[in-house]
Amino acid sequence: MISAIERLQQALFTGEKAGKADAALVTSEENRFYLTGFPSSAGSVLLFPEEAYFLTDFRYAEAARRVVRGCQVVCIKKMNDTLKELLQKHGARSVLAESERLSLKQARAFEKAFGEAGIAVTADDTLDETLTSLRMIKTPEEIQKLREAQKITDDAFTHILDYIKPGRTEREVALELEFFMRRQGAEGVSFEFIVVSGTNGSLCHGVPSDKPIQAGEFVTMDTGALLHGYHADMTRTVAVGHVSDEQRHAYDMVLKAQLAAIAAAKPGVLCGDVDKAARDILEAEYKGAFEHSTGHGVGVEIHEWPMFAAGNKTVARPGMVVTVEPGIYLEGKFGLRIEDMVAITETGCEDLTHSPKELIIL
Ligand code: ZN
Numbered sequence: 001m002i003s004a005i006e007r008l009q010q011a012l013f014t015g016e017k018a019g020k021a022d023a024a025l026v027t028s029e030e031n032r033f034y035l036t037g038f039p040s041s042a043g044s045v046l047l048f049p050e051e052a053y054f055l056t057d058f059r060y061a062e063a064a065r066r067v068v069r070g071c072q073v074v075c076i077k078k079m080n081d082t083l084k085e086l087l088q089k090h091g092a093r094s095v096l097a098e099s100e101r102l103s104l105k106q107a108r109a110f111e112k113a114f115g116e117a118g119i120a121v122t123a124d125d126t127l128d129e130t131l132t133s134l135r136m137i138k139t140p141e142e143i144q145k146l147r148e149a150q151k152i153t154d155d156a157f158t159h160i161l162d163y164i165k166p167g168r169t170e171r172e173v174a175l176e177l178e179f180f181m182r183r184q185g186a187e188g189v190s191f192e193f194i195v196v197s198g199t200n201g202s203l204c205h206g207v208p209s210d211k212p213i214q215a216g217e218f219v220t221m222d223t224g225a226l227l228h229g230y231h232a233d234m235t236r237t238v239a240v241g242h243v244s245d246e247q248r249h250a251y252d253m254v255l256k257a258q259l260a261a262i263a264a265a266k267p268g269v270l271c272g273d274v275d276k277a278a279r280d281i282l283e284a285e286y287k288g289a290f291e292h293s294t295g296h297g298v299g300v301e302i303h304e305w306p307m308f309a310a311g312n313k314t315v316a317r318p319g320m321v322v323t324v325e326p327g328i329y330l331e332g333k334f335g336l337r338i339e340d341m342v343a344i345t346e347t348g349c350e351d352l353t354h355s356p357k358e359l360i361i362l
């Protein structure tokens with residue numbers, strides 16, 4: 001298995017993109033982590049066709065040498081000076097930069113520093129697009145990291161079922177989920193958890209409040225553990241005490257839509273068609289109640305490519321890991337969502353989420 005750095009070198013310096021530039025400079029935290037597997041708040045990865053460097057300062061250099069493979073770790077004092085020296089050493093006349101994630105200030109600083117040495121900074125979309133398409137296809141090792149992050153998330157769901165009772169607040173449930181995941185070894189949480197109940201359930205990205213959960217309400221929990229730098233993402237909706245026929249029917253429809261989208265998620269289909277599989281079912285009866293996309297890619301960031309979104313022409317391919325998360329949000333009444341993470345395989349998809357999803361009434 002070749003490293004992420006080697007894959008990027010191949011994609012940039014051989015084949016149709018060859019000749020665009022002599023070097024590439026990756027400075028964003030997410031892409032640095034993706035390439036090196038080493039989390040750091042500062043640094044950059046400089047790639048040439050024949051060599052790669054991870055430049056960081058004394059806080060990280062020693063630890064990085066123990067972890068980072070496939071590139072030389074260089075301890076720097078002044079980043080731009082060292083970058084310029086290396087570019088000159090390799091005879092580079094042009095360097096690709098990340099247009100999407102570079103601040104204007106950084107871009108100007110690079111242009112000034114490298115320009116003096118006659119090296120052009122190319123901040124078109126080449127580097128961003130190449131990294132995006134590499135990151136879309138997860139390696140078996142990356143999928144295993146997501147599986148392990150999801151395992152903690154599944155275990156937290158099992159745990160919380162005994163904890164949720166009338167009178168507990170949304171915030172208490174969110175905190176208990178987080179404590180549990182961290183006790184199980186999670187490095188952190190994938191995002192600020194969403195725990196919403198009753199009429200708050202229609203706020204699809206609602207913030208947990210001090211509202212006590214009451215009998216007859218849905219509780220929607222959108223959570224995920226962060227492990228090995230990879231983000232799990234799962235939503236489950238449970239009911240407390242009892243449910244109305246209207247709630248039960250809405251739940252059945254969301255589950256039906258979710259299962260239809262998972263069945264549609266296989267190599268060769270358009271990502272937009274996976275969205276459509278869920279949307280057609282919900283729009284027939286709940287028009288306007290499901291306005292977000294059916295799913296998003298997930299990995300070193302909680303939201304990445306591809307999207308299971310209406311009209312998306314991206315073709316699903318093995319290695320993509322995408323959420324499937326239809327929901328219904330009825331203002332003033334209730335809301336619910338069911339979300340799994342699936343990995344596209346050679347023949348269909350593997351559901352990385354194992355928590356039950358038939359309606360649970362606590
Ligand atoms: Zn989620």
Ligand code: ZN
Nearest residue numbers: 233323325339
């Ligand atoms: Zn999600």
